[in-house]
Amino acid sequence: MELTKEEKDAVNEEVHELLQTFGKERENLIPILQNVQEKLGFLPGQAMEKIAKHLEIPAVDVYGLVTFYNQFRLNPPGENEVKVCLGTACYMVGGHITLESFERKLEIQEGETSEDRKYSLERVACVGCCTMAPVVTVNDEVEGYVTPTRVDGIVNSLEEQGNSTNNDDTA
Ligand code: FES
Known part of the structure; x- marks a missing residue:
């Protein structure tokens, strides 16, 4: 980048x-x-x-x-940091498919940041909430049961939050 x-x-x-x-x-x-x-x-x-x-x-x-080492990142963090858990429990219930859904929706690959720097996408190891697998963290907030069908909703709500912040700025 x-x-x-x-x-x-x-x-x-x-x-x-x-x-x-x-x-x-x-x-x-x-x-x-x-x-x-x-x-x-x-x-x-x-x-x-x-x-x-x-x-x-x-x-x-x-x-x-x-x-x-995946503790290191090559790209700047996005305004919204999406981290998909690929620990064993999450992987077993399709965490990798959730990750693919985010890649498609955000049009970036895991480890990348979007050109406008709005989003970055990473895979992480167990975040300690296995009972809610598959788990994703969005700006450090834990989201549980993130099946691919929830991916659009999560990204859309981030978009809306971004728009309302921009509107506040211009108000
Ligand atoms: S494996 Fe994903 S939260 Fe534990």
């Missing part, structure tokens, strides 16, 4: 500052990535390149690690 010039400048500044607090040892890679993600909410390519340079390792090694 393309960042604006202001965002790129902010990333440069934040990452530069953070790297000053870490030595060049390779074992710092994961802690650095965690810290950058905590600060920025995601790991832009530009940040990964700076980290690689700092540790004097190939950028491809950093990228490979980030894509291996």
